[in-house]
Amino acid sequence: MSSKLIAPSILAADFGNLQRDVEMVNKSEADWFHIDIMDGVFVPNISYGMPVLKAITKHAKKTIDVHLMIVDPDRYIKTFANLGSDILTVHFEACTHLHRTLQAIKAEGMKAGVALNPHTNINVLEDTINDIDVVLIMSVNPGFGGQSFIENTYNKVKQLKTLIARKKAPTLIEIDGGVTQNNAKELVNSGADILVAGSYVFNSSNQLKTISDLKSITNS
Numbered sequence: 001m002s003s004k005l006i007a008p009s010i011l012a013a014d015f016g017n018l019q020r021d022v023e024m025v026n027k028s029e030a031d032w033f034h035i036d037i038m039d040g041v042f043v044p045n046i047s048y049g050m051p052v053l054k055a056i057t058k059h060a061k062k063t064i065d066v067h068l069m070i071v072d073p074d075r076y077i078k079t080f081a082n083l084g085s086d087i088l089t090v091h092f093e094a095c096t097h098l099h100r101t102l103q104a105i106k107a108e109g110m111k112a113g114v115a116l117n118p119h120t121n122i123n124v125l126e127d128t129i130n131d132i133d134v135v136l137i138m139s140v141n142p143g144f145g146g147q148s149f150i151e152n153t154y155n156k157v158k159q160l161k162t163l164i165a166r167k168k169a170p171t172l173i174e175i176d177g178g179v180t181q182n183n184a185k186e187l188v189n190s191g192a193d194i195l196v197a198g199s200y201v202f203n204s205s206n207q208l209k210t211i212s213d214l215k216s217i218t219n220s
């Protein structure tokens with residue numbers, strides 16, 4: 001079984017001590033940096049943008065996983081490639097021509113991800129799954145950190161796993177929102193490959209240990 005990945009979400013970091021928090025992730029057992037970009041239109045919140053991402057990538061030594069919660073993401077594909085994104089995830093609900101968007105992301109040398117809101121059924125990916133490197137299942141409604149995990153996520157992960165197997169697709173499954181030590185194992189047992197964790201990591205008193213615990217729970 002391939003190793004399960006942990007992606008701390010920088011949204012929950014201390015922005016007054018951003019370099020310190022980025023170095024903590026570098027030093028930890030985490031695998032990816034998860035970067036949430038929100039535009040105040042697709043989601044009812046604005047997070048941070050290009051200058052902050054530039055500051056993060058200056059110090060980050062791990063895979064940069066960018067989650068775009070913005071309308072019409074095609075406008076910014078080149079920008080995020082130039083900023084050092086390794087994976088660029090767009091929302092299914094924000095793309096009129098998803099297939100074209102995925103090709104454009106790959107043409108810039110990045111892995112292509114598609115995120116699904118909690119209300120969006122897995123079967124919308126039936127015709128694109130073979131073109132998707134990572135499907136990000138939102139386990140909260142996007143826009144804010146620190147929300148409670150939606151239990152129906154387990155069913156969605158299992159459905160997606162079945163679709164991926166049926167289509168013989170190479171796609172990884174990422175879960176984002178409300179991830180803690182309490183749901184991590186069941187998510188992995190359901191078929192998840194990558195777990196994003198924001199407030200659970202950054203609000204803990206020992207962040208390195210919290211990441212290490214998540215890593216061992218998911219890989220035991």
Ligand code: DX5
Pocket residue numbers: 009010011012034036067140141142143144145146147176177178179196197198199200
């Ligand atoms: C929510 C973001 C998440 C968020 C997760 O819209 O996509 O990545 O940072 O935060 P927690 O882990 O606190 O739910």
Ligand code: ZN
Pocket residue numbers: 009034035036067176196
């Ligand atoms: Zn996210």
